[in-house]
Amino acid sequence: MSVATHxxxxxxxxxxxxxxxxxxxxxxxxxxxxxxxxxxxxxxxxLALAFQVHGSGVISYPIGNWPPPIGIEYRVDALSSAMxxxxxxxxxxxxxxxxGSIEREIPAPQHYLFYTMFLLCMxxxxxxxITGDAFNIFVFLEISSLSTYVLIALGRxxxxxxxxxxYLIMGTIGATFIVIxxxxxxxxxGTLNLADMGRRxxxxxxxxxxxxxxxxxxxxxxxxxxxxxxxxxxxxAYAYAPTAVSAFxxxxxxxxxxxxxxxFYFGVFGEAQVFGxxxxxxxxxxxxxxxxxxxxxxxxxxxxxxxxFAYSSVGxxxxxxxxxxxxxxxxxxxxxxxxxxxxxxxxxxxxxLGIVVASxxxxxxxxxxxxxxxxxxxxxxxxxxxxxLIGVPGTAGFVTKWYLVLAAxxxxxxxxVFLIVASSLVSxxxxxxxxxxxxxxxxxxxxVPAAVPRSMAVPTAVLLVAVVLxxxxxxFTVDPAIRAAEMLLGGAR
Amino acid sequence: xxxxxxxxxxxxxxxxxxALIALAGRAPNLRETVTMATALxxxxxxxxxxxxxxxxxxxxxxxxxxxxxxxIALRVEPLxxxxxxxxxxxxxxxxxxSIGYMxxxxxxxxxxxxxxxxxxxxxxxxxxxxxxxFTLFLFYEVLTLVTYPLVTHHGTEKARQGGRVYLxxxxxxxxxxxxxxxxxxxxLAGTTDFTPGGILAGRLGHHELxxxxxxxxYGIGKAALMPFHRWLPAAMVAPTPVSALLHAVxxxxxxxxxxxxxxxYIFGVDNLAxxxxxxxxxxxxxxxxxxxxxxxxxxxxxxxxxxxxxYSTVSQLAYVVMAAALLAPLSLVGAxxxxxxxxxxxxxxxxxxxxxxxxxxxTEVSQLDGIGRRMPWTMVAFTIGALSLIGIPPxxxxxxKWYILAGALSAQNLLAAAVILTSTLLNAAYFxxxxxxxxFRPLSAAAESHPHGEAPRSMVVAMLVTATxxxxxxxxxxxxxQLAQAVASGRGP
Numbered sequence: 007m008s009v010a011t012h013x014x015x016x017x018x019x020x021x022x023x024x025x026x027x028x029x030x031x032x033x034x035x036x037x038x039x040x041x042x043x044x045x046x047x048x049x050x051x052x053l054a055l056a057f058q059v060h061g062s063g064v065i066s067y068p069i070g071n072w073p074p075p076i077g078i079e080y081r082v083d084a085l086s087s088a089m090x091x092x093x094x095x096x097x098x099x100x101x102x103x104x105x106g107s108i109e110r111e112i113p114a115p116q117h118y119l120f121y122t123m124f125l126l127c128m129x130x131x132x133x134x135x136i137t138g139d140a141f142n143i144f145v146f147l148e149i150s151s152l153s154t155y156v157l158i159a160l161g162r163x164x165x166x167x168x169x170x171x172x173y174l175i176m177g178t179i180g181a182t183f184i185v186i187x188x189x190x191x192x193x194x195x196g197t198l199n200l201a202d203m204g205r206r207x208x209x210x211x212x213x214x215x216x217x218x219x220x221x222x223x224x225x226x227x228x229x230x231x232x233x234x235x236x237x238x239x240x241x242x243a244y245a246y247a248p249t250a251v252s253a254f255x256x257x258x259x260x261x262x263x264x265x266x267x268x269x270f271y272f273g274v275f276g277e278a279q280v281f282g283x284x285x286x287x288x289x290x291x292x293x294x295x296x297x298x299x300x301x302x303x304x305x306x307x308x309x310x311x312x313x314x315f316a317y318s319s320v321g322x323x324x325x326x327x328x329x330x331x332x333x334x335x336x337x338x339x340x341x342x343x344x345x346x347x348x349x350x351x352x353x354x355x356x357x358x359l360g361i362v363v364a365s366x367x368x369x370x371x372x373x374x375x376x377x378x379x380x381x382x383x384x385x386x387x388x389x390x391x392x393x394x395l396i397g398v399p400g401t402a403g404f405v406t407k408w409y410l411v412l413a414a415x416x417x418x419x420x421x422x423v424f425l426i427v428a429s430s431l432v433s434x435x436x437x438x439x440x441x442x443x444x445x446x447x448x449x450x451x452x453x454v455p456a457a458v459p460r461s462m463a464v465p466t467a468v469l470l471v472a473v474v475l476x477x478x479x480x481x482f483t484v485d486p487a488i489r490a491a492e493m494l495l496g497g498a499r
Numbered sequence: 500x501x502x503x504x505x506x507x508x509x510x511x512x513x514x515x516x517x518a519l520i521a522l523a524g525r526a527p528n529l530r531e532t533v534t535m536a537t538a539l540x541x542x543x544x545x546x547x548x549x550x551x552x553x554x555x556x557x558x559x560x561x562x563x564x565x566x567x568x569x570x571i572a573l574r575v576e577p578l579x580x581x582x583x584x585x586x587x588x589x590x591x592x593x594x595x596x597s598i599g600y601m602x603x604x605x606x607x608x609x610x611x612x613x614x615x616x617x618x619x620x621x622x623x624x625x626x627x628x629x630x631x632x633f634t635l636f637l638f639y640e641v642l643t644l645v646t647y648p649l650v651t652h653h654g655t656e657k658a659r660q661g662g663r664v665y666l667x668x669x670x671x672x673x674x675x676x677x678x679x680x681x682x683x684x685x686x687l688a689g690t691t692d693f694t695p696g697g698i699l700a701g702r703l704g705h706h707e708l709x710x711x712x713x714x715x716x717y718g719i720g721k722a723a724l725m726p727f728h729r730w731l732p733a734a735m736v737a738p739t740p741v742s743a744l745l746h747a748v749x750x751x752x753x754x755x756x757x758x759x760x761x762x763x764y765i766f767g768v769d770n771l772a773x774x775x776x777x778x779x780x781x782x783x784x785x786x787x788x789x790x791x792x793x794x795x796x797x798x799x800x801x802x803x804x805x806x807x808x809x810y811s812t813v814s815q816l817a818y819v820v821m822a823a824a825l826l827a828p829l830s831l832v833g834a835x836x837x838x839x840x841x842x843x844x845x846x847x848x849x850x851x852x853x854x855x856x857x858x859x860x861x862t863e864v865s866q867l868d869g870i871g872r873r874m875p876w877t878m879v880a881f882t883i884g885a886l887s888l889i890g891i892p893p894x895x896x897x898x899x900k901w902y903i904l905a906g907a908l909s910a911q912n913l914l915a916a917a918v919i920l921t922s923t924l925l926n927a928a929y930f931x932x933x934x935x936x937x938x939f940r941p942l943s944a945a946a947e948s949h950p951h952g953e954a955p956r957s958m959v960v961a962m963l964v965t966a967t968x969x970x971x972x973x974x975x976x977x978x979x980x981q982l983a984q985a986v987a988s989g990r991g992p
Contacts, residue, residue, distance in 0.1 A: 398644070399640050411679060423682075424675060427675045431667075431674060431675070434666075445648075446654055478562075478565070479565075484566065
């Protein structure tokens with residue numbers, strides 16, 4: 007057997023082994039190199055897997071050669087390979103950036119631990135995306151969550167500790183709910199392999215334990231993906247975490263939670279059971295709309311840019327859930343494509359804010375007065391990424407909006423069409439809060455911007471290019487999303 | 500240069516110009532030379548396209564494909580040719596004028612001003628040469644965004660307020676109305692290509708068609724149809740050259756240009772007028788007629804000169820919309836011609852207003868007593884522009900009005916004919932008193948003590964050039980007429 011056949015295992019094992027290696031090395035410089043190398047290798051593997059899946063269909067990899075459903079199966083299909091590319095891709099961009107960022111935000115003795123935790127978090131997220139085993143999903147979810155708590159607590163603001171604690175409590179409740187759901191499913195189907203579970207559940211469809219499992223899973227995952235009104239942990243976590251951490255988890259963690267939801271809804275419970283038996287569509291629609299409008303409106307009144315864009319994330323997650331609630335191919339495509347588009351956009355924004363923090367020591371609206379003159383490129387970048395949040399044509403956000411509106415039109419729901427487009431005006435308001443402060447106020451005399459290393463600027467620019475590219479050329483985003491949506495609705499798993 | 504390359508060059512030349520202006524920012528003379536050279540190069544590029552288009556050629560390029568039937572593509576057809584010709588030609592004159600104005604008034608941030616101007620022209624060329632509604636929408640939004648810094652150029656609280664109205668109304672209408680309309684059109688027809696005869700024939704009933712037309716036309720907020728016209732007076736806080744080229748030519752004409760384009764090439768004149776659907780555009784004639792009269796009445800009561808001109812623009816834009824909505828071949832010719840005729844006349848009027856502000860620091864109509872004696876050239880140019888808009892020969896305005904009126908009569912629409920006649924009287928009522936004051940009233944005591952002559956020479960020259968163009972269009976309307984007739988006869992893209 008060549009190395010190529012073991013790529014699914016390497017995808018997870020490589021960062022998992024790199025993590026303790028950084029502890030052994032201890033030197034921040036070496037730890038940094040190991041982390042970057044691991045993330046780039048992970049990206050290469052993810053891309054190779056994506057090519058394989060595209061070329062020859064689903065890859066099934068039995069861990070330790072125990073055939074499924076007895077052993078743990080790693081399973082790469084259109085949706086999971088897309089998630090792998092997203093997670094590994096964002097990590098490969100954020101890690102080179104992180105070095106300059108954490109130098110200014112985290113005490114030096116903790117630097118190597120940052121890389122350790124980052125790699126573990128990445129391992130967890132990659133593992134969730136690749137595994138075909140329900141309990142394995144829970145294990146990787148815990149790995150990513152625990153490391154995220156630590157990463158958030160590394161923030162230099164003391165409120166980071168409270169934020170991490172808050173997230174720990176909420177995240178643990180969520181994880182408990184998820185494990186209860188998995189337990190109930192195991193009870194009813196006698197298997198932990200997702201594909202097998204999806205087949206066997208037909209016999210017990212609609213029984214009370216299965217519906218209870220559905221409820222537990224929905225609430226548990228909704229906590230992790232910060233669906234309104236279960237988003238309370240998110241704004242503080244994003245605001246007080248070190249900015250590199252905010253960039254990584256904003257772009258990936260909530261997205262992977264959405265992936266879990268999609269996996270269970272369409273792969274295990276089946277579309278008919280989720281949407282047919284319970285008023286899930288209406289519930290998700292209502293919560294998504296509430297998120298889009300309420301959270302975005304709260305964002306308008308924030309004074310800290312990191313918090314502002316954190317609330318914006320809750321609103322944007324509303325779009326993802328909205329697409330899901332349509333229960334149609336177009337709606338799912340919108341959701342999946344927004345995982346990418348919002349991941350890239352929000353990653354870029356938090357990295358830009360990282361540059362601002364590194365340069366002028368903070369990103370509150372009162373500090374960024376006249377930023378347009380002090381840091382013209384960074385400000386222009388924030389505006390550009392902000393336009394993508396609004397959904398201006400030519401940016402990634404527009405593509406999502408297009409598919410969402412199309413999904414609403416397909417069902418003849420004109421009122422929803424108008425709500426979707428109207429919500430982008432709320433985004434316009436919070437983005438313009440920044441514009442007016444950055445371009446209309448005089449720079450403060452007491453703030454002198456410090457030079458920022460190129461290692462921070464270049465990765466950020468890469469993501470910004472992606473924001474525009476994904477708005478003009480959708481080959482790399484929409485095509486995989488359509489394939490994934492068709493696969494989910496086709497019931498294949 | 501092959502026509503296909505020339506199409507791309509028309510967008511690229513101003514972009515390159517903007518980059519060079521940025522590089523030359525430290526040396527004002529060099530920077531202004533670059534602006535002039537860019538403007539000349541753009542007109543040259545556009546002119547190379549003219550003979551081919553007149554001969555029936557429709558050169559085009561496809562750039563990106565977002566999804567099947569939805570691509571970013573350019574194609575030159577007669578209407579776009581005319582718009583590009585007018586905008587690029589007047590940019591040269593306006594640049595000459597701007598240089599005098601910006602220096603004469605010691606404006607700040609001149610480099611940013613000239614950069615944004617060049618970017619706005621690039622977006623205008625994109626609108627003019629769009630091959631489909633999606634591409635037009637893209638450049639339409641870009642134009643809104645790049646003109647925002649020009650509107651808020653002064654950076655004052657008032658400028659910020661004006662900017663909010665400008666951006667809010669333009670982005671708001673395009674997002675909430677035009678975007679759903681665009682997606683719906685694509686949903687119905689599977690394409691958004693501008694096609695002679697339209698792409699919606701037989702796809703919608705009477706009421707749906709009328710509703711979709713409303714959504715589209717109100718989505719094009721730049722056409723300033725009431726009640727979404729307020730952004731135009733709000734934009735008058737900008738320096739006068741911006742009001743002159745953008746808010747008398749490029750931006751507002753992009754609005755009415757889009758309306759005409761949509762009616763002719765998306766909805767289809769015959770489709771809108773066909774027996775089963777007769778009257779799908781009738782309401783638009785009424786709304787536009789109301790806008791013409793109401794805006795004229797507001798102009799009548801405005802003492803601020805630029806405000807009066809702005810409301811006059813609102814009224815004149817509605818002429819174009821009404822002429823297009825009449826759906827008669829003659830009125831379509833009139834609509835297209837009026838785009839050019841109003842451009843030449845109104846830019847002259849704005850140039851004069853800016854010259855008065857620069858030389859005499861006067862902004863109100865009531866301050867203009869006797870100013871014709873101090874600034875004879877300026878007021879002669881102003882008079883020519885005013886007479887042209889009233890519709891008095893030998894100036895451009897009479898030609899387009901003639902065609903519109905003939906169209907209204909051939910369509911047996913007496914309401915439209917009555918509106919045109921009434922508004923002619925109103926035009927005279929708000930323009931002639933200014934001319935009368937300037938030439939026949941004595942100088943006021945305050946003005947006596949404040950000696951001044953004409954504005955800087957470059958401004959006077961610019962004004963005389965556009966006044967001459969206004970006159971020349973009356974005597975030599977052939978090129979414009981040929982293009983207009985090609986549009987009206989359906990020999991479109």
